Amino acid sequence: MSLPPTPGQTVGPFFGYALPFERDSELVPASHPRAVRLHGHVLDGAGDPVPDALLELWQLDEDGMVVQAHGSLHRDGYTFTGWGRASTDRAGHYQLVTLRPGAEEPGGAAFFSLVVFARGLLDRLHTRIYLPGQDDALAADPLLGTLDDRDRATLLAHDEDGGASLRFDVRLQGSGETAFLRYGRSS
Amino acid sequence: MNLITQDEISAEIAAASTPGGPQPRLDFGPYRSSLLRHPTKDLRHADPETIELVSPVFGPQDVDPLEADLTIQHGGEPIGERMVVTGRVLDGDGRPVPHQLVEVWQANAAGRYIHQRDQHPAPIDPHFTGVGRCLTDADGTYAFTTIKPGPYPWKNHRNAWRPAHIHFSVFGRAFTQRLVTQMYFPGDPLFALDPIYQAITDEAARDRLVATYDHEVTRPEWSTGYRWDIVLDGADAVRFEAHLDEEDDA
Ligand SMILES: [Fe+3]
Numbered sequence: 001m002s003l004p005p006t007p008g009q010t011v012g013p014f015f016g017y018a019l020p021f022e023r024d025s026e027l028v029p030a031s032h033p034r035a036v037r038l039h040g041h042v043l044d045g046a047g048d049p050v051p052d053a054l055l056e057l058w059q060l061d062e063d064g065m066v067v068q069a070h071g072s073l074h075r076d077g078y079t080f081t082g083w084g085r086a087s088t089d090r091a092g093h094y095q096l097v098t099l100r101p102g103a104e105e106p107g108g109a110a111f112f113s114l115v116v117f118a119r120g121l122l123d124r125l126h127t128r129i130y131l132p133g134q135d136d137a138l139a140a141d142p143l144l145g146t147l148d149d150r151d152r153a154t155l156l157a158h159d160e161d162g163g164a165s166l167r168f169d170v171r172l173q174g175s176g177e178t179a180f181l182r183y184g185r186s187s
Numbered sequence: 188m189n190l191i192t193q194d195e196i197s198a199e200i201a202a203a204s205t206p207g208g209p210q211p212r213l214d215f216g217p218y219r220s221s222l223l224r225h226p227t228k229d230l231r232h233a234d235p236e237t238i239e240l241v242s243p244v245f246g247p248q249d250v251d252p253l254e255a256d257l258t259i260q261h262g263g264e265p266i267g268e269r270m271v272v273t274g275r276v277l278d279g280d281g282r283p284v285p286h287q288l289v290e291v292w293q294a295n296a297a298g299r300y301i302h303q304r305d306q307h308p309a310p311i312d313p314h315f316t317g318v319g320r321c322l323t324d325a326d327g328t329y330a331f332t333t334i335k336p337g338p339y340p341w342k343n344h345r346n347a348w349r350p351a352h353i354h355f356s357v358f359g360r361a362f363t364q365r366l367v368t369q370m371y372f373p374g375d376p377l378f379a380l381d382p383i384y385q386a387i388t389d390e391a392a393r394d395r396l397v398a399t400y401d402h403e404v405t406r407p408e409w410s411t412g413y414r415w416d417i418v419l420d421g422a423d424a425v426r427f428e429a430h431l432d433e434e435d436d437a
Contacts, residue, residue, distance in 0.1 A: 002279055003280070006418050006419070008367060009367070009383060010218075010220075010221075015356075016304075017292070018317075045222075048223075070249060073250065074249050081243055113362050115365050117367055119220055122212065122218065122225070123211050124366070125230075146232075172225065173223055177226055179231050180226050183235045183421055
């Protein structure tokens with residue numbers, strides 16, 4: 001049996017009082033000894049910041065394992081659930097506090113999975129944020145291997161502050177447009 | 188002041204509405220905010236890895252069952268048509284998605300959101316915020332009690348009005364299935380005029396966003412009732428493995 005899917009629609013301008021919740025962007029507290037700040041801007045086709053975007057992060061834990069723990073909406077300060085949500089601010093900037101994910105397989109590339117919503121964006125977009133400093137794994141990655149150098153560069157985060165921060169910008173359109181992904185969905 | 192008329196936008200909708208797939212076109216000029224916010228390159232195919240075939244799990248500490256009733260969040264009854272909105276969250280194979288998060292937000296009966304950026308001079312209802320969430324049950328069923336939202340103007344063009352809608356955020360079994368959408372009400376005269384709704388250029392697909400009035404889900408002498416099922420697209424672990432098996436057989 002195959003049922004036709006329910007179409008997506010834009011998240012619109014007014015999600016800001018509904019979807020954000022307390023410590024939504026803190027997958028771990030900033031005081032965690034291995035906390036990393038993942039941050040950047042969401043930009044439109046004119047290079048202008050997008051102040052009404054919402055991002056969601058899906059990730060493995062530090063050992064490359066899937067986490068299936070309750071508590072993503074109710075942060076207890078201890079449980080890592082591998083999921084978080086961040087809104088952009090008036091400057092189009094977002095930040096998440098989290099742990100660097102491990103790779104699923106030895107020798108595989110470690111990445112975050114990201115969903116992007118915004119006013120003006122009629123359906124959600126998926127992409128990946130690959131960690132820097134794993135050159136062999138990146139060179140062997142099946143997805144990155146299908147991309148040209150420019151597209152590939154759009155999926156790589158950059159270390160900042162000696163590794164305390166990771167920088168990743170989302171460009172919805174235009175020069176440096178982020179490579180967005182599909183996974184065998186019907187569109 | 189925006190001088191583009193509804194007639195001009197309607198002509199653009201007609202010109203842009205070449206037959207499309209089940210999802211909205213991301214590049215849909217009549218929706219002006221989409222012009223600089225849609226990717227211009229095709230989506231790249233990725234084979235999902237394990238993290239993309241799972242979803243976060245939500246438990247009793249995450250959602251209070253009372254959050255599913257948007258009419259009891261303040262000290263009195265909100266104004267408007269009280270209604271139950273219920274349905275099932277299913278995957279493309281018709282399997283229910285149990286114990287997953289559904290979030291909703293909406294305008295009040297007068298078409299006003301409790302959001303600082305909503306400047307529509309319609310009354311705020313002190314007894315209605317318009318935000319709710321729930322977890323689906325073992326059968327994939329969600330249910331909210333709320334107030335029927337009103338249409339509202341939104342300045343895409345002069346005198347642009349959104350059809351009445353409830354925003355839905357739905358998690359499936361997998362990252363690939365994540366969905367944010369809007370539920371509409373049957374027979375809305377604003378459907379033909381609305382660039383967001385019409386960005387889905389396949390009529391049958393558009394119809395899937397419209398709830399059905401269902402007398403079975405009303406509550407006697409208390410509320411009307413609407414039913415709306417949600418079908419999630421995209422692979423999860425079970426579906427992706429089945430797909431690989433099919434490829435092996437081929
Ligand atoms: Fe709305």
